[in-house]
Amino acid sequence: MKQSFKPFMFILFISTVLVAGISLYSYSQSKVILKERMTLSTQQTVIQTVDELNLMLRAYEDLTYNVITDAGILSNLQIYGDTQGDQLDRFNAANQIKSILSVRFFSKADIKDVHLFPLDSPVNEISTVGPSESRLSYVNSDWYKQAIAGDGRNVWLETRRTGFLGSGQPTFAISRVVTLISGMKFILFVEISTEDVNDMLAEAHLGKTGEMVLLNDANLLLSQSRQGVTGAKYRIPLLAPDKADPDESKYLMRSAVNRIDGKQQLIVTGKLASTGWTVEAFVPVSELIQDTAKLRNTMLLCIIVIGFVTFLVNYLYQRRRSSAAIRYMAYHDHLTDLANRKLFSELLDREIMISKQQGLRFAVLFIDLDRLKLINDTFGHGAGDKLLIDIATKLKRQLPKEYTTARFGGDEFLILMPNIKNDTEVEEMLHKLAALIQEPIYYQDKELYCSASIGVSIYPQDGEDGSSLIKNADMAMYSVKESGRSNHRFYDSEMDKKSYGKFELERDLRKALEREQLLLVYQPQVHVESGAIVGVEALVRWKHHERGMISPADFIPIAEETRLIIPIGEWILYTACRQNKAWQEAGLSPVHVSVNLSIHQFQSPGIVENVAHILRETGLAPQWLELEITESIAMHDVEQVIRTLQGLSDLGVKISIDDFGTGYSSLSYLKNFPIERLKVDKSFLDNMIESPKERAIVGSIIVMSHSLGLKVTAEGVEKVEQVQLLQELSCDDAQGYYFSRPLLPDDCAKRLAENAIYAGGR
Known part of the structure; x- marks a missing residue:
């Protein structure tokens, strides 16, 4: 006993020294760790905001593309721009275009005005709100010239405090030159409120005095700020790229700590892909490390407690836990936590033995989910995995405890219904399963729907061993697939003949x-x-x-x-x-x-x-x-x-x-x-x-x-x-x-x- 006690004391001593060393190091590094964590958190916030803004801007670009490819708009623009045509036809064409534009943009509450300005025709603009403007009122404006310079590409126009055409509210805009088959050109001009942008930037929590804003290359505000108005010079300067490395693409996301107004400020910037505008966030460094002492002491205490408890638990229970985990992994599916094929086969063989001795009947249900591949291809494998997990959870919760549910592989499941009295009982369970599987599943705010094709085999009439019962239920399921999916079918001997006939063909x-x-x-x-x-x-x-x-x-x-x-x-x-x-x-x-x-x-x-x-x-x-x-x-x-x-x-x-x-x-x-x-x-x-x-x-x-x-x-x-x-x-x-x-x-x-x-x- 004494011989084994000495090695144990030596291990305990070494462990104590290691834990103490780690604690002292963590104590000295806590300020740096917290600062790095908060810096990373700020960077992630900026990245997320940049991604959300990019998605918003891309949605507007898609919207303009739908407009310039609309056959109705293009044909009516041709009629409206032709000054040699009938005046009534041009008037009707303009109204038709306004109607289509209103339908296109009616659900976008942040869109203020939509205009179509003729480039090479003396006719007036077409606008979804208010009367048409005279050509002389906008032809010399700087935004009009920028839109023309785009020559068919999307042109993003920076925020204006009072809007572009007298709306009186801060707006930014997207414009695009539309060229008709005849060569006639119009400018599609969409004026957008900055409210959504301001709300998105305001949602970022950056301490008590930190904030996030949108800037142009001249460091002018394109959004609201606590200490500045739209269009004013922002008090926090933009981060300049490293002159030693001219590769600008590396600086789409930059961060640095600079002294501004006598205080250290963490500054993080990110570029918007479509516009080149900059999202800038700043947080005083003092706010990043204000909880250093609390974090340091908590970390020290946790490391000591965790180290001591882990050592004891490992010493006493490691072998037992490892053995149980290995056995569980060998008999369960890692994704759905259901029984796997091996465990189902063993339980099925045991059920056959019991039913044979007592003269009982039972059913094997083979379930295949319809169109799971389509969900994987459309929303990614994460959506498919979520669907499998949720369906498995429903099956475990809703089915009687004496039933065995297993994942056979991929999108296939097996259910063992013991001691059935008649086929009507199975039919009722099949309808219940179909309704259960067809309930909507939510993934990233999307509703996913799935149905199932189910095949059924009955012991002993459809097989007297496990492999035959599974094979015949599988064959019945494929018969459902061939006849249109989302249904169920009991196995019969004709399916064997049909399968063989397909093989011969x-x-x-x-x-x-x-x-x-x-x-x-x-x-x-x-x-x-x-x-x-x-x-x-x-x-x-x-x-x-x-x-x-x-x-x-x-x-x-x-x-x-x-x-x-x-x-x-x-x-x-x-x-x-x-x-x-x-x-x-x-x-x-x-x-x-x-x-x-x-x-x-x-x-x-x-x-x-x-x-x-x-x-x-x-x-x-x-x-x-x-x-x-x-x-x-x-x-x-x-x-x-x-x-x-x-x-x-x-x-x-x-x-x-x-x-x-x-x-x-x-x-x-x-x-x-x-x-x-x-x-x-x-x-x-x-x-x-x-x-x-x-x-x-x-x-x-x-x-x-x-x-x-x-x-x-x-x-x-x-x-x-x-x-x-x-x-x-x-x-x-x-x-x-x-x-x-x-x-x-x-x-x-x-x-x-x-x-x-x-x-x-x-």
């Missing part, structure tokens, strides 16, 4: 190319006015050696999932190009052939080289090939998409967006992508005869496309009334069963020889 699809079972049919694309065939779309079909013709809806998803779509897509592209070249060599009038590109095919590294090789090998001129991509492809990794599309366009190939309006419908790719045509999805045409709203949508797409120099093809035309409406809306081309079903190559050649589908304009 995949196996046969891998050999379909070498067996020459795939074939192409061609659906004519018709010029709406003349009725002439201007192109064909190549569509793939599969003639199975046993099942006959198989719909693309059955085998294309399998091809996409297994990436067989890449070789199939190359075969389609080669065959379509070769067939089009053969038609041309037979003397038929040349038309373009459209080929759909899948996302896997489009993202393959050598897509441009493959297309170029196929064109060379088939001898087809590039202008007679049109490649179609969907909106979902267009919005995936936009920079890479632009590079790929530009490479294809450089070959001379035409690019079109298929199924327009059913995906992300972002106008950015219409401006940035080298596309020639939009294809309006059939879903918009189905109800356009009865629904004025559907007609308005189709008409808007056509007008917008034509204004961007794009052609429009309507898909799925099946009725003569649809054709007549498309003619009225000036649609370029159309395809669908009204004109022709997809045709075999020889039948399509006969149609091309006739060179007309119907008499245009009937």
Whole structure:
């Protein structure tokens, strides 16, 4: 006992010396530590304020961009600026523009006035408030000249104490030159109250006498101050960059301690990205270190107590705690704190043994959350983790204690319902789970919604061992996924047959190319006015050696999932190009052939080289090939998409967006992508005869496309009334069963020889 006591006393002595040394060092360094902590806190406050102001300014920039890209505003500006036009038309155009501007800005209470000033037209300004100003009242102002110098870029104008156009209140402004297609120019001028900026700066707590302000490069106040008015020289000077290092980018955030008015002041500055204005915060150093003694004594006491207690607790309980922690980690999910797959399997095996002995039934529920990937991609993985944690917490709290809930992996959960009496009991629990999962979850002031697909297997009818029960519940869940998600389904033996049938289809699809079972049919694309065939779309079909013709809806998803779509897509592209070249060599009038590109095919590294090789090998001129991509492809990794599309366009190939309006419908790719045509999805045409709203949508797409120099093809035309409406809306081309079903190559050649589908304009 004495032998073990001496080492213990030695360890205790060494520990005491170390704790005392750390305490003395902390005692001497407490002032420096506190000052550094408070300096870091001030820097973080400035960074946060700069970020918030940048977001506010970026929102205004986005708002101006929406205005200058609005087709209604642009067309009415053209009418208003044309002094040769009818005066009543100009008056109506001005009112229409005011109405649109009011709608755009009505929810922004901090926006005071919105104006449109003509640059090269003698007409008056257009303003959302008050009468129009004469051109002479502003043309010589300095802000007007700054706006012109921006030449299409956003120009931020510094705060003025009484506003820019006599508003009488402190405002700053953003302006931007709008250039119409005709060359006519206007200045969009948005005057913004400084109240939000002042409130944001005032929220920063910087001691009793510290404050945060907004300054320009001349150290003039652009916001409120305790000891200065807007536009006055600020009493705290701006920090100058280090002349030895000219790299200005390093000084977007600067801090220093300077003596001002006989006192040491901590000064921190940060630059706004959009405007170049400076956010400056200052705090007297005396306020930073006023609690030094309190912090020092508290730290000393805490270190001594924590060191002593930690030593004793470690000595007595470390092994026991480590063992329990290791066991817990081995059987629980680290994110949700639920049981993991290993623990669930053990509990499931035990439940099987008990149920077998007592003749009981139980259910295994396999839950898969729908669209968790979309939440991760949209809001980040932090949102997805929060969703998983909250759902796990709900399951633990709401489900009976005798139930076992586990995270199977990713967005999948397992629930063991012991001792069930009948299927109705399970049905009631399934409805309760669905409602529980669909409750909103809040993440960063956003409401996130999620649903679930649930599969159920019952012991002993659906399996007598754990792996079979889990597998069959999983299969039932996937059956729900395939039929539309957000539902539940009990396992039945037919699911095994269907799963095996899908496996057989995949196996046969891998050999379909070498067996020459795939074939192409061609659906004519018709010029709406003349009725002439201007192109064909190549569509793939599969003639199975046993099942006959198989719909693309059955085998294309399998091809996409297994990436067989890449070789199939190359075969389609080669065959379509070769067939089009053969038609041309037979003397038929040349038309373009459209080929759909899948996302896997489009993202393959050598897509441009493959297309170029196929064109060379088939001898087809590039202008007679049109490649179609969907909106979902267009919005995936936009920079890479632009590079790929530009490479294809450089070959001379035409690019079109298929199924327009059913995906992300972002106008950015219409401006940035080298596309020639939009294809309006059939879903918009189905109800356009009865629904004025559907007609308005189709008409808007056509007008917008034509204004961007794009052609429009309507898909799925099946009725003569649809054709007549498309003619009225000036649609370029159309395809669908009204004109022709997809045709075999020889039948399509006969149609091309006739060179007309119907008499245009009937």
